[in-house]
Amino acid sequence: MDATQDSGAQPRRRFLAEAAAGAVGACCVGVPLASGLVAWLDPLSKASGSGDWIQVASLSSVPTDGTPVRVTVVTGKSDAWTRDAAVPVGVVYLRRTAPAQVVALHSVCPHAGCFVDYQTDRRAFFCPCHDSTFAVDGSINDPRSPSPRPMDTLTVEVRGEAVWLRFQNFRSGIPAKVALT
Amino acid sequence: MKKLIDWIDQRTGMQGLLHEVLFERIPGGARWRYVWGSTLSFCFLVQILTGVVLWMAYSPSANSAWESVYYIQHEMTGGWFLRGLHHFVAQAMHVLLVLHLLQVIIDGAYKAPREVNYWFGVVLLMLTLGLGLTGYLLPWDQKGFGATKVATSLIGIVPLVGPSLQKLVVGGSDYGHHTLTRFFALHAGVLPGLMIAAIAAHVALFRKHGITAKQPYRKPEANFWPDQVLMDGVACLAVLASVVYLTVRHHGAELHAPADPTQPFNAARPEWYFLFLFEFLKLDFLTQWFGHQGELVGAIVIPGVVMGILAGMPFIGGWRLGHRFNLGFLGVVLVGAVLLTVKSLRSDAANPGFQAAVIQAQTDADRMVTLIQANGGIPRDGAVALLNQDPATVGPRLFAQHCASCHRYGGHDGLGVVSAEAPSAPDLRGFGSAVWLRGLLNPEQITNGFYYGGTKFRTGKMARYVQEKLPALKAKDPAAMASMIEAVVAEADLPANRAGLAARTPQIEAGRVHVSTTFGCTDCHAFRKADEDATAPTLTGWGSRAWMVRLISDPTHADFYGKRNDRMPSYLKDGRLSEREIGLIVDWIREDTAPGAWLKPVGVSK
Known part of the structure; x- marks a missing residue:
């Protein structure tokens, strides 16, 4: 049953x-x-918070002959639980292209993210990792340079005697210049 | 005792398990070619043991990671040895993995029914590479930081998910605390956990299918215990001996200067077992064939295809000639990797720029240790803060960046790079010393490249004075000349010149009179009193810290070159350098860099 x-x-x-x-x-x-x-x-869900205008140098500190000068970008920055009012967030090369015109090149190699060094004796940029080379204006000067794009430029504004720029980091290894958000 | 063992055995089946472990059957008897798996298990065990203890002393955050590793390496009893073991066993694992893989492929141990077991092996290979990659960052030194930056940038080029994946791995859009906490969680938690599970499955499946015995059998069938266990033990001992040798020889693992993203690190290279990949990305064909996609192809697609073929080998092996293809493929990949590694090492050895960078990296690392020991520890701000106050470290960097386009330091730019261009301003090595001044006052030297050769002062009053008047004055009274030089050099008060100062005081006193009388220096220069008519830089305090800082701050000041200044920028006035930075350059040129002098708080005696 x-x-x-x-x-x-x-x-x-x-x-x-x-x-x-x-x-x-x-x-x-x-x-x-x-x-x-x-x-x-x-x-x-966290934005990088970069892209603010930062004063990085005085105009007179950028040589008039077009030689790039290495400048550390210092600004307020949060890193997880740490907040600093003024810490280095990156390094740029400033180059004078006209009496009151400055171009900023990001020091991070667009190839794989190493620190691009300016070599005074060669008058060119050189990345010590995979031998990417760039002309003084940041363009690729050698077809064998493995970098997919020229050095990244940043938006610069000369305000009187001061050089300001919007600091951003960019994705490396791709032909397009895309800001890291 | 027997009773106790029986009691446990009845409740656990322990003896049966032990029997199964030790009495695994090996057709053809024990052989050396079977030892690789055991050596790898041994290595993993060592990594767990050493890793757990390292864990107890490690602190993953951007301002404590390097510092805690420094403590392990330099302060902890036996810390360097522990760290060295962990470091070199990791390297040994990569070598042993390749040998194990080779043996498995050559012996055909990957074919049916052992496919799944082989895949667990491939997973273990990837986990080991992952552990190497994540472990490399943890010291947070310049080298590990640079290597990780490249590795994580490569993740970012994966189509579609790359950027998000990169952000998750890095723990944000920039490198920081969470990069370390995430890498550490992977390195000490996730990856070893997966590894334990994969090893368990790997060994269980190995036991299930039995060993792939190499034909022809040389000996009668035997058990795992004791012959094979002995062979495995000897192999493990050999691995351990090699690792201990390397550890002692290198005094543990290297620790570079702490990570500082604002400093170029031209000695950036991955760990040697990743060098072939690094060199592969430099190959011309990537850009020539794939253009802008070269990196995607070189770093993601090709390694992915190789891993894919590796994973597919059990299927390929079933085809006609498949086994030979597998053997050939593995051979080509391995030979290629070896050749690329050799190419990389050779091109670095032939690159003077890289060699200089390696020496510089070592200098920075050693200096860091000196500074910490002089300070009695690392300040709460971290080691980078300590390094950034050090004239011997920062001085030459700033000099190379701001001064070396005109000046030289001992013929180079401060960091050892020699420019092909002729200098346009004096060489400042030894500035303020008697040797430097004697050279300036030498008619044959004053207009050479070391001194005024590149400036407009080459034909100026001082050069004419040294060439036309001074030789006669010197010939007339050499002792007066010597004391005059002593007197001017005394103004500089170089640390190297302070010893025996009291004994030279009478000579200096006499020299001071000669400056204004015999040699007529005060016709142009001010010396130890105000002189409104002076037309040349003041000799009061010449070469002293204050004098140099003031001159660099503003050479156009009336005390220095005034309107006659030749191209030298006003570094402080123009905002090119801060007073602190100028001070660091000056201290370095004056060789005032003894850590004890500026690290000890004022008023504390020891």
């Missing part, structure tokens, strides 16, 4: 039990997993 009852109710009962076990299990695993995942994805 019991056996016949069971045989009729069992498939449905079994399905319900399986579904419930699955749901309970998914819930038990899913909640901690999702809470971890959300927190782990936190950097995606």
Whole structure:
């Protein structure tokens, strides 16, 4: 008697039990997993906060003959729990192209992100990692240079005696100049 | 005892398990070619042991990571040895992995039914590479930082997900605390955890299918215990001996100066086992064939295809000639990697710029240690802050950046780079010393490149005076000349010149009189009293810290060159340098760089 009852109710009962076990299990695993995942994805929701105007140098400190001068960009910066009112956030090369016109080249190589060095004796930029070379104006001066694009320029404004720029970092390794956000 | 063992065994089945472990059957008997897996397990065990203890002393944050590793390396008892073991065992693992893979492919141990086990092996290979990559950043030194920057930039070029993935790995859009916390979590938690699981599966499957015995059998079938265990043990011991040798020889692992993104690091290279990839990205064909996509192809596509073929080898191996293809492919990849590594090492060895950068990196690292020890520890601001106050480190950097386009320092730019161009201003090495001044007052030297050769003063009053009048004055009274030089040099008060000053005082006193009388220096220069008619830089305090800082700040000041200044910028007045920076250059030129002098707080005696 019991056996016949069971045989009729069992498939449905079994399905319900399986579904419930699955749901309970998914819930038990899913909640901690999702809470971890959300927190782990936190950097995606944080903007870089770069792109503000920063005063980086005085105009007279940029040589009039067009020789690039290396300037450290100092501004307020947050790094996770740390907040500094004035820390170096990057390095740019400033170059005078006209009496009151300055061009800023980012020191980070557009190829793989190393620090591009200006070599006074060669009058050219050189990346010590994969030997990317750039002319004094930041353009690629050698077809064998592995960099996919010229050195990145930053928006500069000369305000009276002061040189201001909007500092940004850019993605490396791609032909297009795309700011890191 | 027997009773106790039986009691445990009945409840755990321990003896059966032990029996299974030790009495694995090996057709053809124990052989040396089977040791690789055991040496790798051994290495992993060493990494866990050493890693956990390193973990107990490591602090992952941007202003404590380098500092805590410094402590492990230089202060902790046996810390350098522990760190060295961890560092070199990691390198040994990469070598042993390649040998293990070679043996597996050559012996055909990847074919059915062992495909899944082989894939676990490929996963273990990737996990090991991942552990190497993440571990490399943790000291947060210039080298690790630079290498990680490149590695994470490469992630960013993956189409579509690259930028987001890069941000997740870096822990934000810029490198900082969260880069370290994330890398450390991967290095000490996620990757080893996965590795333990993968090793367990790898070994379990290995046991399930048994060893792939090499034909023909040389000996009768034997058990794992004791012959193979002995061979494995000897191999592990050999690995350990090599690692201990390297650790002792290098006194642990290298630790470069702390990461400073504002300083170029021209000695940037990945760890040697990634050098082939690094060199691969430099190959011309990437840009020639793929243009702007060269890096994507070189860093992502080609390595991806190689890994894909590696993972697909069990299937390829089933085809006709497939096994030979696998062997050939692996051979080509390995030989290629070796050749690229050799190429990289050779081109670096032949590159004087790179060699200079390596020496500079070592100098910075050593200097950092000197500074910390002189200070009795690292200030709360971190090690970079300490380095940035150091004239011996910052002075030459600033000199190279701001002064070396005209001046030289001992013929180079302060950092050892020699320019092909002739200098247009004096060489400042030894400025303020008697040697420097004697050279200036030498009629044959004053107009050479070391002194006034490049300036308009080459034909100026001073040059004419030295060439026309001074030789006669010197011949008449050499002693007066010597004391005059002593008197002017005494103004500089160089640290190197302070010893025995009291004994020279009478000579200096006499020299001071000669400056204004015998040699008539005061006709143009002011000396130890105000002189409104002076037309040349004041000799009062000539070469002293204050004199030099003032001159660099504004050479057009009436005390110095005034309107006659030849091209020298007014560094402070023009906002090119701060007073602190000028001071650092001056201290370096004056060789006033003894850490004890400026690191100890004033008023504290020790």
